Amino acid sequence: MEILEWVRFMIGAIFILIGLCIFIIEVFGIFRFDYVLNRMHMAAMGDTLGIGCSLLGLMIFCGLNFETFKIIMIVMFFWIASPVCSHMLSKLEVTTNENLTEHCERRDDLAELERELEEEAKC
Amino acid sequence: MNVKESLSVLDKAYQSIFWVVLIVLAVLLFMCLIRAIKGPRVADRLVAVNMMGTMVMVMITVLALLLKESYLLDIGLIYAMVSFLAVVMLSKVYIGIYEEKVRKKETVTETGIDKRAVTETKVENVAVKEAETEQKAGNEKE
Amino acid sequence: MSKLVPQEKYEKTKAFHFWRWLSGTKDPYLDHVEMKEQKEWKEEEQTIQDRMNERQMIHDAVYDMGRNKKQRLFHGIYVAVAIIFCFLLLVILLYTVSNLPPTGSPEKAVNNEVPERYIEKGLQETGAVNIVTGMILDYRAFDTFGESNVLFIATVTVLILLHYTKKDAAAKKEEANDRAFEPKNDTILQVCATILVPIIILFGIYVILNGHISPGGGFSGGAIIGAGLILHVSAFGFVKTEKFFTEKTYKIICFVALTFYCLAKSYSFFTGANHLESHIPLGTPGAILSSGLILPLNICVGLVVACTMYTFYAMFRKGDF
Structure with missing residues (x-):
C-alpha cells in the first residue's frame, strides 16, 4: 500500500511539474515574441495545456471525491471559455490596428483563399 | 519499519511540492505583471491579464489542497468566471469605442466642422481620449 | 332626439366659432385673420460655432501656463500640498497601525x-x-x-x-440598435x-x-x-x-x-423581544x-x-x- 501511495505521488508530481514547465515556457514566449497575435499563441498554450496538466496532477493527489469533481468543472470551464477569450482579443486587435498589414497578411475574401489552397493542393 | 514515520515523509513531500509550485507561480505572476505594464497595445495588456488569471487559478487550487479547505475551489470557479467575463466585456467595449471614434472622424471630414469644436467634444469623452493616447504610445513604440 | 347637422350649417353656429377660437386657428373678433403657427426659436449653426470658439479662446487665455503667473503659482502650490497631504496621511495611518495590539491577544478591546x-x-x-x-x-x-x-x-x-x-x-429604432x-x-x-x-x-x-x-x-x-x-x-x-x-x-x-x-x-x-414562541423550526x-x-x-x-x-x-x- 505504501509503495502505491508513493507511486501516486510520483505520477501527480510529474504532471504538476510538466504544467509548471509549460507555464515557464509561456512567460518566456510572451517576452520573446514581438507582436500581440504571436504572443496570444503562447498564452493559449498555457490556458489549455498548462492548466490541464497541473490540475490533472492535483486531481491525482486529491483522490476520488467531490473536490475532484469541482476541479474537473474548473478545467472544463477553462477549456470552453479560453478559446472564446482568444477569439475576442484577436478580433479587438484586428479591428483596432490600423497598420496590421505590416505584421501579417489579411484576407477579407475567404472563398478566394480556399480556391487558392485547392489549386496548391492539386499541383 | 514503522508506518507512521514513512507517512510523515510522504506528507512532507506533498507539502514541499506545493510550496515549489506556489513560489514558481508567484515569480511568473510578477513577470506577467511586467508585461501587462509594458505592453504597447491594449490587446497586450489583456493577454497578460488573462494569463495572470490562469496562474492565479492554479495557485488557488494548490492552496485548497495545501490548507485542506475545499471551499477555496468554489472561489476558484468564481474567479475563472469573472476573469472570462472581464476579458470578453473589455474587448467588446474597446472595439465599440474605436469604431465610434472612426465614425465621428468620418462625419467631421464630411461636414467640415471647425476643429476646435471637435476637440471640445472629444474632451468630454474621457474613454475615447484614453484609448487614443494608448494608441499613440503604441504607434510610437512600434 | 338629436339630428345630424350638415357641415355648412354647422359652420355658421356659435359653437363652431367658439371651438375654433379655443383651438387657436381663428380669432372670431377679427373675422378672417388666420393665426400663424408659432415657430420654435432656433439658433444658427454659425453663432454656435462662434460661441464655442470664443469660449475656447477665453479658456486658452485663462489657462495659459506660460504667461499666467498666478495660475502657475497656484498649480505649483497645489501639487506640493497634495504630495505633503498624501505623505502626512501615510505617516498617520502607519503610526496608528503600529500602535494596534497584536492579532489574537486576549487583552484586545473587541474580545468581550x-x-x-x-x-x-x-x-x-x-x-x-x-x-x-x-x-x-x-x-x-x-x-x-x-x-x-x-x-x-x-x-x-x-x-x-x-x-x-x-x-x-x-x-x-436607433436605440434598439444599441450595439451599433x-x-x-x-x-x-x-x-x-x-x-x-x-x-x-x-x-x-x-x-x-x-x-x-x-x-x-x-x-x-x-x-x-x-x-x-x-x-x-x-x-x-x-x-x-x-x-x-x-x-x-x-x-x-x-x-x-x-x-x-x-x-x-x-x-x-x-x-424574540417579547419572549413568545416563534413557531419557526430550526431543523x-x-x-x-x-x-x-x-x-x-x-x-x-x-x-x-x-x-x-x-x-x-x-x-x-x-x-x-
Whole structure:
C-alpha cells in the first residue's frame, strides 16, 4: 500500500511539474515574441495545456471525491471559455490596428483563399 | 519499519511540492505583471491579464489542497468566471469605442466642422481620449 | 332626439366659432385673420460655432501656463500640498497601525462577551453551520436589510439619472440598435454563452442555497447570477434579454423580496423581544432545509443583488432595459 501511495505521488508530481514547465515556457514566449497575435499563441498554450496538466496532477493527489469533481468543472470551464477569450482579443486587435498589414497578411475574401489552397493542393 | 514515520515523509513531500509550485507561480505572476505594464497595445495588456488569471487559478487550487479547505475551489470557479467575463466585456467595449471614434472622424471630414469644436467634444469623452493616447504610445513604440 | 347637422350649417353656429377660437386657428373678433403657427426659436449653426470658439479662446487665455503667473503659482502650490497631504496621511495611518495590539491577544478591546456568545451559542440559536451567515442574517438581520435597501435605492437613483425615454420611431429604432458600434451576432460567443450561461446561473443558485452550510450566501450568489445575465446580454443583445427581464420584472422582484424580508424579520424580532414562541423550526444543522429563516432571507438578498447588478449594466450601457 505504501509503495502505491508513493507511486501516486510520483505520477501527480510529474504532471504538476510538466504544467509548471509549460507555464515557464509561456512567460518566456510572451517576452520573446514581438507582436500581440504571436504572443496570444503562447498564452493559449498555457490556458489549455498548462492548466490541464497541473490540475490533472492535483486531481491525482486529491483522490476520488467531490473536490475532484469541482476541479474537473474548473478545467472544463477553462477549456470552453479560453478559446472564446482568444477569439475576442484577436478580433479587438484586428479591428483596432490600423497598420496590421505590416505584421501579417489579411484576407477579407475567404472563398478566394480556399480556391487558392485547392489549386496548391492539386499541383 | 514503522508506518507512521514513512507517512510523515510522504506528507512532507506533498507539502514541499506545493510550496515549489506556489513560489514558481508567484515569480511568473510578477513577470506577467511586467508585461501587462509594458505592453504597447491594449490587446497586450489583456493577454497578460488573462494569463495572470490562469496562474492565479492554479495557485488557488494548490492552496485548497495545501490548507485542506475545499471551499477555496468554489472561489476558484468564481474567479475563472469573472476573469472570462472581464476579458470578453473589455474587448467588446474597446472595439465599440474605436469604431465610434472612426465614425465621428468620418462625419467631421464630411461636414467640415471647425476643429476646435471637435476637440471640445472629444474632451468630454474621457474613454475615447484614453484609448487614443494608448494608441499613440503604441504607434510610437512600434 | 338629436339630428345630424350638415357641415355648412354647422359652420355658421356659435359653437363652431367658439371651438375654433379655443383651438387657436381663428380669432372670431377679427373675422378672417388666420393665426400663424408659432415657430420654435432656433439658433444658427454659425453663432454656435462662434460661441464655442470664443469660449475656447477665453479658456486658452485663462489657462495659459506660460504667461499666467498666478495660475502657475497656484498649480505649483497645489501639487506640493497634495504630495505633503498624501505623505502626512501615510505617516498617520502607519503610526496608528503600529500602535494596534497584536492579532489574537486576549487583552484586545473587541474580545468581550459578544463574540463569545456568537461562537458558543451561535449554532444552537440560529441553526446555521456557517456562523458568519448566522450572524449577518439572524443576529444582525436588520443591518443586512439596510444593505439590501441601499442597493435598491442606488438602482432607483441610477434609473432617475440615466433613464432615457424614447421620443419617436426613428429614435426608437436607433436605440434598439444599441450595439451599433460593437461586433454583432458573434457566433462563437453565442455558442459559448449557450453552454456557459446555464452553468453560471446554476452555480449561483447553488451558492445561494448553501449559504448557511458552506461559505457564500446571498450577496456572492447574486453577484454570480448577475454576471451570468451580463454574459447573456453581451452575447445575444438586449432584444433577446427583454423577453424575460424588463423593468416590470425588476420592480416586482425587488418589491416582493424586500417586503418579504421586512415582514419575516419583523415577526421574528417581535416574538424574540417579547419572549413568545416563534413557531419557526430550526431543523438539523447541516441539512439544506434548516436554520429557520436564513434560507428564505438568503434567497431574497440574492434576488435583489442579481437584479441590481444587471440593471446597473443595462443602464450604463444603453440607458434603458
